[in-house]
Amino acid sequence: MDTDNEQQGHTAAEEAEVTASHTEEAPEADASASAGNSELEQLRALAEENNQRYLRTQADLENFRRRTRQEKEELAKYASAKLLEQLVPVLDNFERALAASKDNRDYDSFAKGVDMIFRQFEQVLTNEGLAPIESVGQPFNPEFHQAIMQVESDEYEEGTVVEEVQKGYTLKDKVLRPAMVKVSS
Known part of the structure; x- marks a missing residue:
């Protein structure tokens, strides 16, 4: 136990x-x-x-x-609003010129008025950065020129723009529309 x-x-x-x-x-x-x-x-x-x-x-x-x-x-x-605000006065001036031409047959003053409106319009476009491309007498450049024909020329060297058929424009540093030109051959 x-x-x-x-x-x-x-x-x-x-x-x-x-x-x-x-x-x-x-x-x-x-x-x-x-x-x-x-x-x-x-x-x-x-x-x-x-x-x-x-x-x-x-x-x-x-x-x-x-x-x-x-x-x-x-x-x-609304990107174009600023430009359009500047163009409205040009439009107003065209309307005034057209209204005045109906009442008055003085074509010299009508031509002067249209010329003034044209300069006003050009100024608006220039202020926005639009510039014409200088072509005549310049060497042909496919970036700025569109050749539509070649012509014989004693006045210009070969490959030089002889005549501008339609103006070209740049917007700031970009080609907006190339100039249509005739080039010497």
């Missing part, structure tokens, strides 16, 4: 020791699990915050694109 008691005592002692060790480990395990959960929650919150930030940025980008597209459309729609 002593052996049974010893075994039971030993077993009871082992059980007490195991129970004590579990009791000590349980707070550590709980603390570790609690720390893991807390860190996991922080990471989830950070991920959600980053996702929200991403969605806001995407929405801002879409709004920016929409505003930019609308501004571009509006700019294209």
Whole structure:
């Protein structure tokens, strides 16, 4: 029986020791699990915050694109407004000249009036950056000239513009319309 008691005592002692060790480990395990959960929650919150930030940025980008597209459309729609404001007085002067020509048959003053309107019109176009291309006497340049025919000429060297059939124009630094010319051969 002593052996049974010893075994039971030993077993009871082992059980007490195991129970004590579990009791000590349980707070550590709980603390570790609690720390893991807390860190996991922080990471989830950070991920959600980053996702929200991403969605806001995407929405801002879409709004920016929409505003930019609308501004571009509006700019294209009203781009000619400034030019037209300058041309309206020219139109008014043409209307006045035509009305005056019906009442008065003085063609000299009509011609002078139309010439003044033409100069006013030219000035508006020049202010906007339109410039005629100088052609006659210049070497043929396919960037500025469109040759419509070649002619024999004693006055000009070969490859030189002899006659301008239709004026060409540049707008600032870009060719708006090449000059139609005759070139010496």
